Amino acid sequence: MLHDVGMDIGGSTSVSFPRGEVRGRSTVVATFPVDGRHGTVVAETPFHPLDHTWPDQPADTGTIGGLPVADCVTGAVMDGEETVHLGPDIPVRRGTPGWSWLVVHVTDDPVTDAEVELAVDAEARRSLSAGHTACHLAALALNAALAGRWRKEVPADGLGHPDFDQAAITSSRIVPGGSVDVYRLGKSLRRRGFSAEGLAAELPEIAQRVDALLKEWVAADAPVRIDSPGPELTARRTWHCGLPGAEVSIPCGGTHLSRTSELGSVGVTLELSEDGAELTMHTVTG
Numbered sequence: 001m002l003h004d005v006g007m008d009i010g011g012s013t014s015v016s017f018p019r020g021e022v023r024g025r026s027t028v029v030a031t032f033p034v035d036g037r038h039g040t041v042v043a044e045t046p047f048h049p050l051d052h053t054w055p056d057q058p059a060d061t062g063t064i065g066g067l068p069v070a071d072c073v074t075g076a077v078m079d080g081e082e083t084v085h086l087g088p089d090i091p092v093r094r095g096t097p098g099w100s101w102l103v104v105h106v107t108d109d110p111v112t113d114a115e116v117e118l119a120v121d122a123e124a125r126r127s128l129s130a131g132h133t134a135c136h137l138a139a140l141a142l143n144a145a146l147a148g149r150w151r152k153e154v155p156a157d158g159l160g161h162p163d164f165d166q167a168a169i170t171s172s173r174i175v176p177g178g179s180v181d182v183y184r185l186g187k188s189l190r191r192r193g194f195s196a197e198g199l200a201a202e203l204p205e206i207a208q209r210v211d212a213l214l215k216e217w218v219a220a221d222a223p224v225r226i227d228s229p230g231p232e233l234t235a236r237r238t239w240h241c242g243l244p245g246a247e248v249s250i251p252c253g254g255t256h257l258s259r260t261s262e263l264g265s266v267g268v269t270l271e272l273s274e275d276g277a278e279l280t281m282h283t284v285t286g
């Protein structure tokens with residue numbers, strides 16, 4: 001579905017969610033119909049939209065100009081064009097040059113003001129931020145717990161462990177207060193040197209090792225921050241965490257807490273599919 005805005009949008013949306021903002025006031029840049037509803041683009045927003053390339057963190061909820069935001073999606077418009085592509089219909093990868101990248105706030109009623117207040121549901125945001133911070137920490141802990149299963153050299157994570165997470169992940173979903181990460185243990189991973197032998201039997205012990213590391217990292221009250229090379233939606237942002245012994249960084253477009261202690265507690269459950277080809281990690285905070 002194409003959405004004609006009838007004007008030159010003139011640049012990507014600036015976003016304030018990477019620095020933890022949940023409120024803002026901004027000029028309306030464009031409004032256009034979105035499948036019987038209404039899309040609004042502003043110059044700067046605190047709203048985190050669902051990413052179309054790696055849709056891990058769900059969209060923020062809240063209000064724009066006092067109207068409930070029913071959905072918040074990524075939009076893209078090619079420079080010099082007036083047609084916005086939305087979400088899965090965007091034909092290029094996140095951040096492709098020559099395109100403007102937009103946060104599109106979808107409402108049931110039209111936004112008519114030239115300037116609007118934006119307010120994200122702060123409680124919902126906080127539980128997604130907790131889930132996302134826990135997700136990254138759990139991935140690092142899983143890398144550590146599986147380090148002994150690699151028979152060949154593979155790229156290491158920020159703590160020096162073989163990066164199982166990066167090598168095997170097929171999907172990551174942030175949920176309120178947690179995450180669900182799915183890893184593929186196929187032939188290509190084995191060819192790269194990962195041994196899945198006896199994994200099913202060892203899973204409880206691996207989960208225990210992951211939980212012990214997470215407990216240590218929460219107790220360490222490590223600082224978390226997002227570095228951004230620019231204000232635009234698709235700037236290549238990086239998550240940093242000052243864990244004991246190393247400052248770790250992971251590319252990330254989402255939102256996070258500012259200290260690991262804010263998580264309270266974090267634990268994982270690990271589940272192997274019947275055919276042994278898929279490992280699922282559920283991370284829960286509390």
Ligand SMILES: [Zn+2]
Nearest residue numbers: 251252253254
């Ligand atoms: Zn992330």
